[in-house]
């Protein structure tokens with residue numbers, strides 16, 4: 001039977017035996033079957049160089065095991081203890097401005113420092129050997145949130161050397177670097193490898209090729225660091241899984257590359273109660289898309305309490321913890337660990353609450369966690385073997401995230417936010433949506449949305465063409481095909497290598513800095529006759545083989561196509577030379593997607609589906625603080641209440657329905 005792993009992040013090192021007496025019985029009562037521990041405990045595991053201690057943790061693992069609670073261990077490499085820094089002060093990271101990232105909090109060590117790598121491997125290996133056969137231990141999380149606190153990119157001398165080595169491997173010859181980056185610009189031609197530096201703070205913007213390769217190298221640094229731990233853990237503990245806790249939409253580490261070395265992905269979910277719940281759904285589906293399976297390794301269970309700002313976050317309203325947990329499961333999560341079990345008395349995160357407050361007294365948040373656990377167990381059989389199968393994908397590329405991070409082009413433009421806007425439009429129609437990389441197999445989808453697909457090579461252009469010719473629907477948006485994989489601008493008429501596929505030429509692009517707007521009008525399709533305002537950035541298109549779908553109706557752009565559709569083979573390509581307002585985008589995208597059974601989903605209600613051999617589970621979650629009504633296509637058993645509901649249903653504030661379809 002399917003078992004949702006359900007538990008919390010637990011820090012026995014924070015508690016005396018007396019304080020911790022009630023912990024395990026309370027966890028048991030809450031229905032926990034897993035905890036994560038140890039990821040910050042290097043100084044406990046190795047208080048002095050080479051002297052290892054396990055007696056502080058082993059009895060806890062044993063007691064948990066006896067209570068039916070398994071253990072996931074973190075490798076503690078995110079915080080090397082003071083003795084490491086004292087011995088090897090040069091392993092500290094350096095920021096872009098040349099300032100040392102000092103010890104005393106966490107994430108301060110440079111992953112390219114040989115001594116730090118050696119010590120990290122040693123502690124990982126030692127822990128793996130000690131715990132390989134310990135009953136109760138089921139898996140590992142490497143390190144913690146690679147890149148957290150802005151530490152993906154380190155600008156120290158060790159990184160400079162490693163960057164050069166990385167470039168040697170990639171280009172072989174320094175002249176190839178000159179060519180790729182176009183160093184003839186501003187007299188930057190390199191004669192020797194050692195003339196190349198990391199892109200520290202400069203008087204003005206650095207070479208985009210240099211920047212992109214540094215962003216790739218920095219991401220690779222984290223991937224290689226993780227891969228080493230993954231290799232050690234898998235070889236010493238073959239029975240255990242290995243994962244890492246990602247940070248949702250975090251843009252600096254290529255999680256697709258990292259996911260090659262995890263058994264399943266995981267992420268840390270701290271939703272903003274008043275924010276757009278689709279933002280949380282986006283992060284869930286990003287994480288799910290890496291491996292199909294994932295856990296929420298840290299699920300918010302109390303007020304946050306940022307170590308940096310020193311502010312205590314908002315208290316979750318009753319029902320919100322349950323709703324967030326169900327949203328995780330609805331989007332495909334197979335495991336949930338709340339962060340954290342109990343608020344700490346000391347340390348930088350004193351304000352960061354968990355299920356229990358500082359006094360360890362179970363109150364309403366504990367009761368809600370317990371109730372949610374009961375509900376999850378009640379639907380375990382129905383969840384068995386179910387996974388999410390999305391007919392639609394958004395292509396979100398890390399290379400493009402990095403390229404557009406430096407050069408967004410349009411004022412205020414965020415590539416990730418644009419990806420999210422398209423994603424949101426898909427979810428509003430009821431469909432789940434995969435978030436894929438450029439190397440993905442597009443043939444799995446009916447519709448692929450590839451927002452601002454700037455970096456394009458022949459291979460990608462050919463695969464997208466094959467997808468369309470085979471019957472797929474492709475949607476492209478401004479700035480498509482503008483660049484090569486080295487971050488150079490293409491010398492072809494835009495959209496560059498995609499021009500034939502899209503059937504247009506982009507004649508002119510116009511970023512707007514003073515709030516200028518244009519009106520466009522749809523001339524065909526589901527929005528025929530509708531007008532809407534566009535701003536920020538527009539492109540004036542000329543159709544070669546495509547048909548205009550919408551045109552500008554005012555200004556110098558008047559009568560020029562703004563949105564086009566090109567039929568190609570059995571499929572179609574849509575090109576948006578504009579950014580559509582959210583409501584228009586939603587209706588436009590809905591017109592391209594397969595029919596969805598639930599219509600007119602109210603804003604704030606999320607629909608998600610898990611499919612399995614025994615059928616489909618449809619989750620309906622009301623993320624608002626008001627009651628919402630909608631109409632289902634029929635009547636369905638609702639698994640949490642045991643009642644039959646539909647066709648007209650109401651979902652209470654924070655309500656969750658699980659329908660068997």
Ligand code: GLA
Nearest residue numbers: 144145268298307339349352
């Ligand atoms: C992150 C970290 C945790 C903790 C929480 C709360 O997600 O992984 O260690 O710091 O944030 O701050």
